[in-house]
Amino acid sequence: MFAVTPEPETGLGQWSGPCLAAGAGVRIQGVSAPDRWAPAPLCRAMVVALLAMLVACHDNAGDRPELTWWVFDEPSGAFRAAAANCSERAAGRYTLRVEPLPADADQQREQLVRRLAARDTSIDLIGMDVIWTAEFAAAGWLLPWDAAAATRLAVGHLPITVESIRYGGRAWGAPFTSNAQLLWYRTDRVRSPPTTWDELLGTAEAAGGAGSVQLQGQRYEGLTVFFIALLASAGGAVLDEAVQGVALPEGPTRETLALMRRIATSPAADPSLDVMMEDQTRLAFETGRPWFMLNYPFVWPSALSHAPAVARQMAFAPWPGFDRTRPGRVALGGLNLAIGAYTRHPAVAFEAAECLTSAPHQLLAAVQGGLPPTLEDLYDLAEVRRRLPFADVLRDALHRAVLRPPTPLYHDVSLAISRTLHPMRAIDPQRDVQRLRRAVTRALRSEGLL
Amino acid sequence: MTERGRAERRLGWWLSAPALVAMALVTVYPIAYAFWLSLFRHDLRFPEQRGFVGWANYASVLSSPVWWQALTNTLLITAASVAVELVLGFAMALLMHRATVGRQTVRASILVPYAIITVVAALAWKFAFDPTTGFVNALLGLQQSWLTERWSAFLVIIATEIWKTTPFMALLLLAGLALISEDLIRAARVDGASAWQRLRHVTLPLMKPTIGVAMLFRTLDAVRIFDTVYVQTRGGQNTETLSLVAYDTLIVRLNLGLGSAVAALIFVVVALIAWGFLRSFGVSLEESR
Numbered sequence: 001m002f003a004v005t006p007e008p009e010t011g012l013g014q015w016s017g018p019c020l021a022a023g024a025g026v027r028i029q030g031v032s033a034p035d036r037w038a039p040a041p042l043c044r045a046m047v048v049a050l051l052a053m054l055v056a057c058h059d060n061a062g063d064r065p066e067l068t069w070w071v072f073d074e075p076s077g078a079f080r081a082a083a084a085n086c087s088e089r090a091a092g093r094y095t096l097r098v099e100p101l102p103a104d105a106d107q108q109r110e111q112l113v114r115r116l117a118a119r120d121t122s123i124d125l126i127g128m129d130v131i132w133t134a135e136f137a138a139a140g141w142l143l144p145w146d147a148a149a150a151t152r153l154a155v156g157h158l159p160i161t162v163e164s165i166r167y168g169g170r171a172w173g174a175p176f177t178s179n180a181q182l183l184w185y186r187t188d189r190v191r192s193p194p195t196t197w198d199e200l201l202g203t204a205e206a207a208g209g210a211g212s213v214q215l216q217g218q219r220y221e222g223l224t225v226f227f228i229a230l231l232a233s234a235g236g237a238v239l240d241e242a243v244q245g246v247a248l249p250e251g252p253t254r255e256t257l258a259l260m261r262r263i264a265t266s267p268a269a270d271p272s273l274d275v276m277m278e279d280q281t282r283l284a285f286e287t288g289r290p291w292f293m294l295n296y297p298f299v300w301p302s303a304l305s306h307a308p309a310v311a312r313q314m315a316f317a318p319w320p321g322f323d324r325t326r327p328g329r330v331a332l333g334g335l336n337l338a339i340g341a342y343t344r345h346p347a348v349a350f351e352a353a354e355c356l357t358s359a360p361h362q363l364l365a366a367v368q369g370g371l372p373p374t375l376e377d378l379y380d381l382a383e384v385r386r387r388l389p390f391a392d393v394l395r396d397a398l399h400r401a402v403l404r405p406p407t408p409l410y411h412d413v414s415l416a417i418s419r420t421l422h423p424m425r426a427i428d429p430q431r432d433v434q435r436l437r438r439a440v441t442r443a444l445r446s447e448g449l450l
Numbered sequence: 451m452t453e454r455g456r457a458e459r460r461l462g463w464w465l466s467a468p469a470l471v472a473m474a475l476v477t478v479y480p481i482a483y484a485f486w487l488s489l490f491r492h493d494l495r496f497p498e499q500r501g502f503v504g505w506a507n508y509a510s511v512l513s514s515p516v517w518w519q520a521l522t523n524t525l526l527i528t529a530a531s532v533a534v535e536l537v538l539g540f541a542m543a544l545l546m547h548r549a550t551v552g553r554q555t556v557r558a559s560i561l562v563p564y565a566i567i568t569v570v571a572a573l574a575w576k577f578a579f580d581p582t583t584g585f586v587n588a589l590l591g592l593q594q595s596w597l598t599e600r601w602s603a604f605l606v607i608i609a610t611e612i613w614k615t616t617p618f619m620a621l622l623l624l625a626g627l628a629l630i631s632e633d634l635i636r637a638a639r640v641d642g643a644s645a646w647q648r649l650r651h652v653t654l655p656l657m658k659p660t661i662g663v664a665m666l667f668r669t670l671d672a673v674r675i676f677d678t679v680y681v682q683t684r685g686g687q688n689t690e691t692l693s694l695v696a697y698d699t700l701i702v703r704l705n706l707g708l709g710s711a712v713a714a715l716i717f718v719v720v721a722l723i724a725w726g727f728l729r730s731f732g733v734s735l736e737e738s739r
Contacts, residue, residue: 110702117494117704139495219686275598275687408495412703446493446705449516449695449712 065094065345067352071127071335072108073100078369079127085364086355094348096125096356105129105221109411116141116340123340124349125356128173130164130334131404131414134243137167138408143339143346145171149354160401161374165336167406172338174357175374177365179333180397181229182390183317184285184293186310193317194292195327197259200320204268204291214281214293217264217273219422224414225331225404226294227421230256232329232402233321238413238440239405246440250433255322257421257429257436264424274423286310294319296333297390301370316390318397332401334374372398409444416443481717488710495704507711516695517712521719524691527604527679528672531611532665538612539619539664546620547627564617572681575610600687607689610678615671619664626660627653662731669727670720692716 071079083096099122101108109132115123116136128136136142145153150171154162161175183200185193189207194200204212216222228238236252239245264273268291270284278295285293286307293299303311319328337353339346355361362373366384372394378384379391388394405413416439421427442448491503511517542560549556563571578584579596587594596602630653638648654661676693679685685694696716700709 106702113494113704114701135495140497272595272598275595446496446703446708448510449514449699449708 064092065348067094067096067124067343067345067349068099068122069096069125069127069352069356070099070101070112070123071125072103072105074365074369074371076369078365078371081368082356082361082364085361086352089355090348090352094345094352096352101127113141116342119342120340121342121344124343124345125353126338126340127176128336128338130161130332130336131410133165133172133336133338134167134406135408135410136338137170137172141341142172143341143343143350145174145339145350149350153354153357156376157374158376158395158398160332160398160403161334161336164332164334164403164406165338173336174338174353175334176337176357176362177334177371178374178398179296179372180330180394180401181225181294181296181319182393182397183319183328184295184299185315185317186291186313187315188313189291193315194320195318196323197263197320198323200292201263201266201268205266208268208291210267211270211284211289212291213263213266213268214270214276214284214290214295215263215273216276216278216281216294217270217422217424218275218277218280219418220277221414221418222277223418223422223424225333227256227260227417228402228404229319229329229331230259232331233319233326234259235326237402237405238417239407239444243405243407244444246437246444248433248437248440253433253436254429257427257432259322260421260424261427261429264427269425273425297372297388297394298370300388300390316393318393327400329400329402330397331404332398334372407444409446412443412446413440416440484710484713487706488708488714490707492707493703493705503707507708508715510708511711511715516690517692517715519688520690520692520695523604523689524673524675524693527608527611527675527691528669530604530608531615531672532668534608534612535616535619535668536661536665538616539623542616542620543623543627546624560620561617563614564621566614568614568677569681571614572610572678575606575613576682579606597683598687600689603683603687603689607675607678607682610682611672611675614678615668619668622664622667623657623660626657626664629660630656658731662727666724666727666731669723673720673723674716692719 069079069083074080080098083098087095101111108127109129112123112126113136116139126136126142137144153165153171153174157175158178161178165171165173165175183193190203194203200213216226231237231248231252234252234255236249236256237247240247263269270276270290272280276284278298281293281295282299282302284290285295285299286303288307288310297316300311300314300316303314319330321327321329337357339349339353343349357374359375359378362375363378363381363384365371366373366378367387370387372388372391373379373384376395379388379395385391404410407413417436420432420436420439488507489502489504490500491506492500546553546557546560566574576597579586581587581593581595586592586596594602596606634652634656635648638652643651674693675691676697679689679691679694680697683689685691685698692712693716696709696712699705699712703709
């Protein structure tokens with residue numbers, strides 16, 4: 001990369017700015033020819049410092065660029081294995097280093113945006129939650145993929161995951177993993193899984209008792225996700241088609257709020273619903289008392305290892321809907337790979353992202369880490385189906401899934417929603433449609449505190 | 451003023467100039483810059499939308515229920531913790547003042563909580579009150595999930611604050627106690643004053659300026675509470691404080707304009723409290739003269 005020759009005379013000719021200027025200054029004063037290229041003391045010091053820095057940066061990697069991949073600390077090691085694999089395949093063009101981020105998505109975002117806002121050049125690849133695309137792209141923190149790559153990447157992936165990398169007509173990432181909630185239930189207590197909320201609540205209230213329905217009611221992203229999914233099932237959306245203004249149509253929104261209130265005030269609801277998050281609902285289900293749970297597929301391996309007795313009676317189904325004509329829809333989760341705008345090695349970074357998101361590495365993430373792929377064909381492979389027995393139901397759910405509003409202000413919109421609708425049992429469907437519209441409008445104008 | 455006096459004053463200014471310049475660089479400049487930012491719409495996520503908006507950010511903050519809720523929460527934590535700390539701190543100060551045996555040991559051991567990093571202390575208390583890992587429920591025979599309900603979460607936060615900063619209060623008050631001349635106490639004793647009367651009518655009035663300064667320092671400290679709440683509830687269960695609101699706006703939402711307005715308003719709250727203390731306690735920071 002940097003070819004530094006030992007003789008200062010020839011080497012200096014390639015250095016920029018201050019050194020050439022210093023040399024020029026010497027020449028103007030008419031100093032004899034042999035001295036002309038002798039570096040000024042300041043310049044010499046700079047050269048030495050630069051050399052020292054270069055040596056320090058590249059002490060064992062030679063001139064091979066090292067790419068840093070910022071991504072959550074995947075516990076099974078599937079990401080590190082993929083990184084090592086891609087580094088090896090690159091045959092010296094680059095090496096990949098994984099920089100682990102916290103498990104919590106909000107904390108990942110906090111660390112990343114602080115660095116990106118400060119133009120950190122060490123951010124080459126980003127393991128980007130599907131909801132960050134618009135925000136990061138609008139802020140100028142990502143490099144867009146060229147049209148050819150975008151077309152290439154759209155092939156074979158679930159359509160919703162391809163949609164999740166697009167903003168403003170361009171692609172800003174490569175789909176990597178996906179995720180969606182399923183309805184988990186007890187086969188020993190429920191003969192066939194309910195397809196509507198009425199059925200589900202009816203069954204649970206008749207025989208299940210308090211805590212027999214487990215879902216997320218804490219004031220956080222999970223509550224927003226729950227609301228967005230229900231609203232989509234009811235036939236509404238938070239933002240309009242252009243993702244500019246508030247949609248929240250009167251009818252479906254009121255229906256959604258009424259259902260949320262009904263769920264929260266049902267005798268089958270958990271008494272601590274207001275503080276339940278994904279992991280608390282999982283723990284509750286593993287005690288064996290609940291009948292139903294809405295949660296992501298990570299609950300399956302967890303039940304297998306922590307509560308085998310529960311796992312034996314555990315089955316999955318799609319989310320319930322409002323009625324037979326309006327089946328349940330869920331919100332897309334998962335991770336895309338994006339390239340940081342301030343990377344020093346854009347060309348190889350794109351190459352590395354394509355390698356990491358390619359079929360073998362999605363397969364690795366699915367089989368080793370249990371992360372659902374975005375490539376549709378992988379759902380048919382026997383080894384994936386062994387690890388993810390719910391593959392077909394999940395793929396169907398993903399075909400019906402919705403995106404959380406792809407606006408750069410998603411974070412603010414989400415806070416506005418979860419603050420307005422918490423606690424769920426206090427929702428007043430008549431009044432709160434207006435409150436919700438006002439809160440989301442304010443958030444879209446990035447007004448006020450949230 | 452005499453010629454000599456003027457010259458001395460000039461010399462004084464020259465001698466303190468380096469310190470003043472340093473202060474200006476590290477405090478005045480950031481404060482002025484934050485105030486300047488607070489007059490702009492400036493969101494790092496929308497770099498091209500930057501523009502002067504005057505007092506709009508302040509109007510936005512002050513019309514938001516989040517700000518008033520956070521202010522109430524902060525004042526609640528402050529009032530509760532400073533009140534308890536004052537009483538406990540005074541008791542500790544008297545103990546340290548009167549201790550005849552193991553004086554050094556008593557003083558050192560009382561200071562231990564203050565020496566612990568706030569985040570570590572907050573985590574330790576969080577774990578202690580946790581229903582699965584903690585010992586508090588077992589000790590009290592309860593099944594309480596402390597940090598998931600508003601009032602019990604406040605209780606834990608305030609208890610942590612008290613445990614952590616009472617030593618600071620005690621130390622400041624001890625310094626005040628040490629300044630009271632023994633002769634006055636002895637004279638009161640000769641006049642037949644009981645222990646309570648000596649405390650009530652001799653020690654406390656003489657301690658008033660010290661108590662004022664100690665309370666002022668602790669109040670200003672408590673109003674800026676951040677670490678404990680961040681670690682224990684992260685503002686959940688409606689325990690958000692002013693500093694958390696500023697953090698969320700500046701660091702999470704990257705809204706530098708709005709966040710600077712929050713920070714400037716926190717500064718105003720702190721200044722008002724300081725002014726109130728100086729008025730009501732007649733405290734002057736130059737009291738020692």
